[in-house]
Structure formats: C-alpha cells, structure tokens
Amino acid sequence: MKKRTTKTFIAGICTGVALMSAVGFSYAALTKIDVSTKPVSFTIEGKEIKPSDKEQQYFNGKQYVPASFIHQDTTYVPLRFIAERLGFQVGYDAAGNTISLKEKNMAEKEMKFQVLYPLQDAQSVIASPIQQWFDSHKKQEFTGTMKGEDGLYAAITRGQKPNGGYGVEVVGVTEQANKVIVKVKYTNPQPGKMYTQVITYPATLVKIPHTDKEVHFEAVN
Known part of the structure; x- marks a missing residue:
C-alpha cells in the first residue's frame, strides 16, 4: 500500500x-x-x-x-x-x-391520475382494502400512499373542520428522475364570507400508475 x-x-x-x-x-x-x-x-x-x-x-x-x-x-x-x-x-x-x-434538471413527465374521491366518475370502483385505508385517515391530517392491484393510491386528508370552506384537490402529478410529486392545492374559508356551520372532513383520493419511486406531496397555490 x-x-x-x-x-x-x-x-x-x-x-x-x-x-x-x-x-x-x-x-x-x-x-x-x-x-x-x-x-x-x-x-x-x-x-x-x-x-x-x-x-x-x-x-x-x-x-x-x-x-x-x-x-x-x-x-x-x-x-x-x-x-x-x-x-x-x-x-x-x-x-x-x-x-x-x-x-438533475430534466423535463418533468406528467403522469395521469384518476380522482376517486370526491367521486368524479359513477363507474369508479374503489377496492375494499383501499376504501378502508382511506376512511381510516379521513378524521386526521394525512398524506400517504397505498399500493393496489391496479395502481398506486394517494390520499390527502385534512381532518375534522368546523364548517365549510375547506378543501383539498390534486392538481397534477409529475415524475422526476428519483421521485414522483403529487401537487396539492389547499383551500380555506375566505375572511368575511359566511359558511355552513357543519362538521366536514375535506379529503381526496387519487390513483396513479404503479411506481417504485418515492412519492412526495407538494402544496401549490
């Protein structure tokens, strides 16, 4: 040596x-x-x-x-x-x-995604294990994924809210070299505006193609 x-x-x-x-x-x-x-x-x-x-x-x-x-x-x-x-x-x-x-700088690849909740398509069917997993998180703030037989499911929940005006929506999914980014838009009650005083559980569930890459959730305006 x-x-x-x-x-x-x-x-x-x-x-x-x-x-x-x-x-x-x-x-x-x-x-x-x-x-x-x-x-x-x-x-x-x-x-x-x-x-x-x-x-x-x-x-x-x-x-x-x-x-x-x-x-x-x-x-x-x-x-x-x-x-x-x-x-x-x-x-x-x-x-x-x-x-x-x-x-590395690279062109992001847009991934297709299907919104399953709130229901967008009457023909959409959510497998029972996925539905149970999603329901178990709706009363808390949560972001996560679960593998299904036909794709990867991503859930974003905001927990219990005292009135309307709260929302959450997936506005895009992009694939990069080492990860997948789920872009999420959050909405909150506007000051001075009246909302129904009822308990709500804002949440959304989307399905994307299978991937082995790490999934990140990113808030966007």
Missing part, C-alpha cells in the same frame, strides 16, 4: 469541482493529512462504473486525481462522480463554502 502526504487535498478537489464526500470531516485550508491510496472498484446496482478513462483516476475538470483514498479508516471518493450517476446535480458555492445536491 502506498502512502503519500497531500496538502489541501480536499480543497484542491473542490476547486476542480470533484467534491469529496466527507460527512463530519472538515479541515481548514492548508491543513496537511496523511492518506493511503488503494485500488477500489465502483458498482451501482451490480453494474461496474469507471471514474474516468484512466485506471483508478478521476478527472476533476483540471487534472486527474486518485478516485479514492483512505484517511483514518474512512474511504473518500469524489462526490460529483457518485452523485451524478445517481441522478443528482452537484453545485459548489465558493462564497459560502457550501456544497449542494439537487436532482
């Missing part, structure tokens, strides 16, 4: 926009550290990926650097190399010394 001392190794890689993953690891500029280099291979879901066209090297935008090194029994690898292959975009704000991760 070959050892070498690297001066500001992390800072140099950040400058080259490689960005090393180092949770809980912070060194001031110009700090020297001893590291060990050891050949490693990278796989994602069983498929091997190469950091560059040079063996065990990563190109940080300016030069080739080791694709990994070991410091205090922890292996460090270029964050950009791994993150971009998982569908994320890496950014570095030099002024704030901040590394950011976000999904």
Whole structure:
C-alpha cells in the first residue's frame, strides 16, 4: 500500500469541482493529512462504473486525481462522480463554502391520475382494502400512499373542520428522475364570507400508475 502526504487535498478537489464526500470531516485550508491510496472498484446496482478513462483516476475538470483514498479508516471518493450517476446535480458555492445536491434538471413527465374521491366518475370502483385505508385517515391530517392491484393510491386528508370552506384537490402529478410529486392545492374559508356551520372532513383520493419511486406531496397555490 502506498502512502503519500497531500496538502489541501480536499480543497484542491473542490476547486476542480470533484467534491469529496466527507460527512463530519472538515479541515481548514492548508491543513496537511496523511492518506493511503488503494485500488477500489465502483458498482451501482451490480453494474461496474469507471471514474474516468484512466485506471483508478478521476478527472476533476483540471487534472486527474486518485478516485479514492483512505484517511483514518474512512474511504473518500469524489462526490460529483457518485452523485451524478445517481441522478443528482452537484453545485459548489465558493462564497459560502457550501456544497449542494439537487436532482438533475430534466423535463418533468406528467403522469395521469384518476380522482376517486370526491367521486368524479359513477363507474369508479374503489377496492375494499383501499376504501378502508382511506376512511381510516379521513378524521386526521394525512398524506400517504397505498399500493393496489391496479395502481398506486394517494390520499390527502385534512381532518375534522368546523364548517365549510375547506378543501383539498390534486392538481397534477409529475415524475422526476428519483421521485414522483403529487401537487396539492389547499383551500380555506375566505375572511368575511359566511359558511355552513357543519362538521366536514375535506379529503381526496387519487390513483396513479404503479411506481417504485418515492412519492412526495407538494402544496401549490
């Protein structure tokens, strides 16, 4: 195993926009550290990926650097190399010394959805397990999903309300690289307007195609 001392190794890689993953690891500029280099291979879901066209090297935008090194029994690898292959975009704000991760910019794919409650189609039939699951959450504030045989069901409930004027509606469902977003519009009573004084349970239930991606609920105006 070959050892070498690297001066500001992390800072140099950040400058080259490689960005090393180092949770809980912070060194001031110009700090020297001893590291060990050891050949490693990278796989994602069983498929091997190469950091560059040079063996065990990563190109940080300016030069080739080791694709990994070991410091205090922890292996460090270029964050950009791994993150971009998982569908994320890496950014570095030099002024704030901040590394950011976000999904790669991509055109959102609109997903079809069917509103099952409030009833939109007299022909719609909700399977008993789905209906029971939905009913069990209508008296509380809740967002969640349940897999059915014919699709994925998403419920948004607002719990018990003292009068009319409260509502909830799914206005769109979009698919991104790593997740599905259910866009939800909430309405509340308007000041000064009269509403029926009756207990209500605003809720909605929609069905979307099966997906293995994580489902997020996002409030929109």
